[in-house]
Amino acid sequence: MSNVPEDLLYSEEHEFVRKIEDDIIEIGITDYAQGELGDIVFVSLPKVGEEFDQGQMFGTIEAVKAVSELFCPASGEVVEVNGSIEADPAMVNNDPYGEGWMVRFKLGAPDELDTLLNAEAYGQHIGE
Numbered sequence: 001m002s003n004v005p006e007d008l009l010y011s012e013e014h015e016f017v018r019k020i021e022d023d024i025i026e027i028g029i030t031d032y033a034q035g036e037l038g039d040i041v042f043v044s045l046p047k048v049g050e051e052f053d054q055g056q057m058f059g060t061i062e063a064v065k066a067v068s069e070l071f072c073p074a075s076g077e078v079v080e081v082n083g084s085i086e087a088d089p090a091m092v093n094n095d096p097y098g099e100g101w102m103v104r105f106k107l108g109a110p111d112e113l114d115t116l117l118n119a120e121a122y123g124q125h126i127g128e
Contacts, residue, residue, distance in 0.1 A: 002030065002031045002032035002035060002126060002128060003031040003097070004030070004031070004032070004119045004122055004123050004126075004128070005097055005119065006118075006119045007119075008097070008119065009073070009113060009116035009117065009118065010030060010073075010116060010117040010118075010119070010121075010122035010125075011071065011073040011116055011117070012117065012125060013071045013073075014029055014030045014032060014033035014036075014126075015027055015028065015029055015030070015033075015070065015071060015072075015073050016028055016029070016030050016096075016097065017073050017074065017113065017116060018097075018101075019113075020104060022110075023106055023107045023110060024079065024104055024105070024106055024107070025073075025074065025076070025104065025105050025107060025113075026101045026103075026104050027072070027073060027101070027102055027103050027104070027105060028092070028096055028097065028100055028101040028102045029061065029070070029092060029096055029100075029102070030096060030122070031096050031097065032126045033068075033096075034092050034093050034096045034100075037061065037063035037065070037066060037068060038063045038064055038065050038066075039063055039064045039090070039093060040061060040062070040063050040089045040090060040092045040093050041062055041063060041064060041089055042061075042062040042089055043059065043060075043061050043062070043085050043086055043089050043092065043102065044059050044060045044061075044062075045058070045059045045070075045081050045082070045085075045086065045102055045103055046058050046059055046078050046081065046103065047078065047081070048078050048079060048080065048081060049077065049078060050077070050078045051075075051076070051077045051078075051108070052072040052075065052076065052077075052078075052105075053072065053075045054072055054073065054074050054075045054109070054112045054115075055071055055072060056071065056072050057069045057070065057071055057072075058070050058071065058072050058078075058103065059102070059103075061089075061092070062089075070102065072105070073112075073113075073116055074105065074107055074108075074109065074110075074112040074113055074116075075107070075108035075109045075112055076105035076106050076107045076108045076109075077105060077106045077108065078103050078104070078105060079104050079105065079106050080103065080104040081102070081103050081104075082099075082100075082101050082102055082103065084099065085099075085100055085101075085102065
């Protein structure tokens, strides 16, 4: 059974969103996603200053068994990248909602967060 924290928002593509400030969000992959991928060996993330639209690919994550794309749950500009996971990708497996976060975005369209799933809806989406 996957960990689905109540205080986060989720995309159907298995990214989570945590509001840090009014217009700053933190993005990573869910516990369910890291479990499905298995041992993560490489993460490719964007650079600070890059801008993305909602649904646009912003990076990739490579596990022993597969490579998956990472998609923006909301439009915005990258303001911080978690360099620690580039050095130690296993952090995503060990602590996806904590030390394993990937990027922080300055929201371009905050109302896009309304299109994301709450914890209950995401739990149903993954069959829990």
